[in-house]
Amino acid sequence: MQDEDRTKKDLQEELNESETRYRALFDALDAAVLLMRGPECIDCNPATLQLFGLESRDEIIGKTLLDFAPPRQPDGRDSAELVPGNRARALEKGTHIFEWQAFRKNGEPFFLEARFTPYRAGEEDFLQCLALDITERKRSQDFLCIQRDLSLSLNTTGDLKEALDSALQSVLAVTGIDACAVFLADEDGLLGLEAQRNLSPRFAEAVSRSGHNSSPCDGPAGNEALAAPARSFLSESVGEETMTHEGVLGMALIPLRHKNLLIGTVLVISKTVQEITKEAMARLELLAAQIGGAIGRIRAEGALSERERSFKTLLGNLPGMAYRCSNDPAWTMVYVSEGVAELTGYQPEDLIGSAKTAYGDLIHPDDRKQVWEAVQKAVGQKGKFTMNYRIRTAGGEERRVWEQGQGVFAPTGELLALEGFITDITEKQLLEEERVKTQKLEAIGTLAGGIAHDFNNLLQALFGYLSMAKVTIDRKDKCLSMLEQAEQALHMSVSLTKQLLTFSQGGKPVKSLLSLEPLLRNWVKFTLSGSRADHRIQCPADLWMVEADEGQIAQVIQNMVLNADQAMPEGGIVTIMARNIRIPDEDRAPALPEGNYVEIDIEDNGIGIPEQHRARIFDPYFTTRESGSGLGLATSYSIIRNHGGAIDVVSEVGKGSRFSIYLPSVLTANKTAAVPDKARSCAKAKILLMDDEKVIREIGGEMLLVDGHDVEFAENGQEAIEKFRAARASGSPFDIVILDLTIRGGMGGKETIRRLLAMDPGVRAIVSSGYSDDAIIADHRAYGFAACLTKPYELEKLRKVLCRLLT
Secondary structure, three states, rough: HHHHHHHHHHHHHHHHHHHHHHHHHHHHOOOEEEEEOOOOOEEEEEHHHHHHOOOOOHHHOOOOHHHHOOEEOOOOEEEHHHHHHHHHHHHHHEEEEEEEEEOOOOOOOEEEEEEEEEEEEEOOEEEEEEEEEOOHHHHHHHHHHHHHHHHHHHHOOOOHHHHHHHHHHHHHHHHOOOOOEEEEOOOOOEEEEEOOOOOOHHHHHHHHHOOOOOOOOOOOOHHHHHHHHHHHHHHHOHHHHHHHEEEOOOEEEEEEEOEEEEEEEEEEEEEEOOOHHHHHHHHHHHHHHHHHHHHHHHHHHHHHHHHHHHHHHHHHHHHOEEEEOOOOOOEEEEOOOOOHHHHHHHHHHHHHHOOOOOOOOOHHOHHHHHHHHHHHHHOOOOOEEEEEEEEEOOOEEEEEEEEEEEEEEOOHHHHHEEEEEEEOOOOHHHHHHHHHHHHHHHHHHHHHHHHHHHHHHHHHHHHHHHHHHHHOOOOOOHHHHHHHHHHHHHHHHHHHHHHHHHHHHOOOOOOOOOHHHHHHHHHHHHHOOOOOOOOEEOOOOEEEEEEEEHHHHHHHHHHHHHHHHHOOOOOOOEEEEEEEEEEOOOOOOOOOOOEEEEEEEEOOOOOOOHHHHHHHOOOOOOOOOOOOOOOOOHHHHHHHHHOOOOOOEEOOOEEOOOOOOEEEEEEEOOOHHHOOOOOOOOOEEEEEEEEOOOHHHHHHHHHOOOOOOEEEOOOOHHHHHHHHHHHHOOOOOOEEEEEEEEOOOOOOOHHHHHHHHHHHOOEEEEEEEEEOOOHEEEEEOHHHOOOOOOOOOOHHHHHHHHHHHOO
């Protein structure tokens, strides 16, 4: 029995010791722990007393969580209904965690996270509640939500008042204070009340009146004023009496900054606590940073909007349309100025987004490709594009417009859009066309007068020599000499017609091997006949020949010599020098491909060319002379360039000018260019001559018959084809066909040779034309012709061509 009593005693001691250790551990826990039987608390540790602000366990024993909770939780649910549900879930699942708002003994609200865990002792069920204070966590979460909502609100408004109202609402939510206000600096740096929440009318009026008397905030004084203690700020602004009447206890000033510039301050006031907590101040500073940034953005957008309004007003008054569009074939507009209505007949909203029509559809169909290619080329080079083209307005009117623009690129190089300006130049274009027509008519008149003068001189020589031939007909040698001189005058007439064709059409040169010395001597002498100027020509005996169009080169020489003569109104010397050179060995020669050239210098000792005019002397219609057409040098420049050469000029005012002509040479000296013997008649042939002029058919027939050829005639291509087909069918085909290139109202030589070649690929055809600058004459073989004859041609030239084809 004694042993049994001892055993019970030992067990009791162990139990007491275990309870002591449990109590010590229970009391030492940092987390609040409550033991509950049913809804009532039967025990708790000291951390629970600290959490609820209690002094002893007696204040919580026998009470429930409802005794320390508001009637409703923040989400609106009834607290009394939630407690049984939380207990039931814990008993059902084994553990249940939930959030709960409670009050401390002093009435301060706080949030806790409760963990209900059921356990059984003997025959009874209990709950252990582990409670953690999550007030700061909840505040941080709420603050993040407030920050997010404020950010969204500030970023979606452009109205300053609306932004400040949202900001003050967030300030109140974060701090739980009673009132707040925002002061902003004006242009002079003085503070003024912009918005407030929960200030009494009297206090708000006092603050509003005094704010403008605060220190400016654009310098150190402003910083000090805004950084001063809040009580000092309010005391100086509204006075202690007004503060006492308002019930102000705690207050604080938080600076507002934008890009490190102080732009205002936020005033917060509490009527319940004397000091704003550090945690609340930290959150207010974060909100102030958001508010300051938003104010700066709204002000900048306001200034930008004002500039945009001014810009739109300016653009609206310009005679044209400013735009921003996508780089697509439709030129989809993102922005167009008001001027689009006058330009196109469409309103801005009609073109933006191609709502009613795309700008690309307004461009004339024939111009769309060139517009697209011009823009793409400029965009590819990241440069500007300038162009003019035609558009059709909403009323169907065709207009000519001028456009200049460029691409807008991102820092990465990506093309974002196109921006530019388009204006109507229809009237200007018409005026320019009329001006050009007038200038051309004046130039043609000047040229026609010169040609008439030259022709009259040649006709005078022709009539004179023919008259002398009649008189000397019984003296054969003398008569023949007169006829040869008349023939030479006719050759010069042919050259004059070629000059006229070159001016009117500017065709490709018909090149042949050319000796320059006789050409220079003939045309220089002819051009200066009747002039006060004299001339000197210097040509080496071994001067190389050139492959050129004789008529066009003669025109250049005439233009240059005439220009030199006109530079010496009182007379002087025109010096013409020719020499062989090699490029790049010649230092003063212009940039030309490497090779052999003949240089022709035409120098005068006249008035010279002013420096400001030298860059334009080769421009069409540019002239400083009242009687000048402005075409001579431009035409000469074009001719020499088409020959693969160049023209250079050196001039000094008061001393004269030297024009240097460079022509690619053929390494054959002039002495090899002896006049060939007259072509002898060759083998007899059957020839078809097609020409729409009766006189040409008659004289052509006589020239062919004199050499014994069998000749048939056709007036047009259709007749020539029929006769060619009939001759082939009879077994007596034509050996040669001579086809006039241009037939009035009928098939010409180009189409005729195409059809003859289809019948007989071996046909030998000669193209004949009075248009010596026609591309077909210049490159006749490419069109199927074996040779060419430019009108007028003599019997010797005809014989030479026929003999070459018949041998």
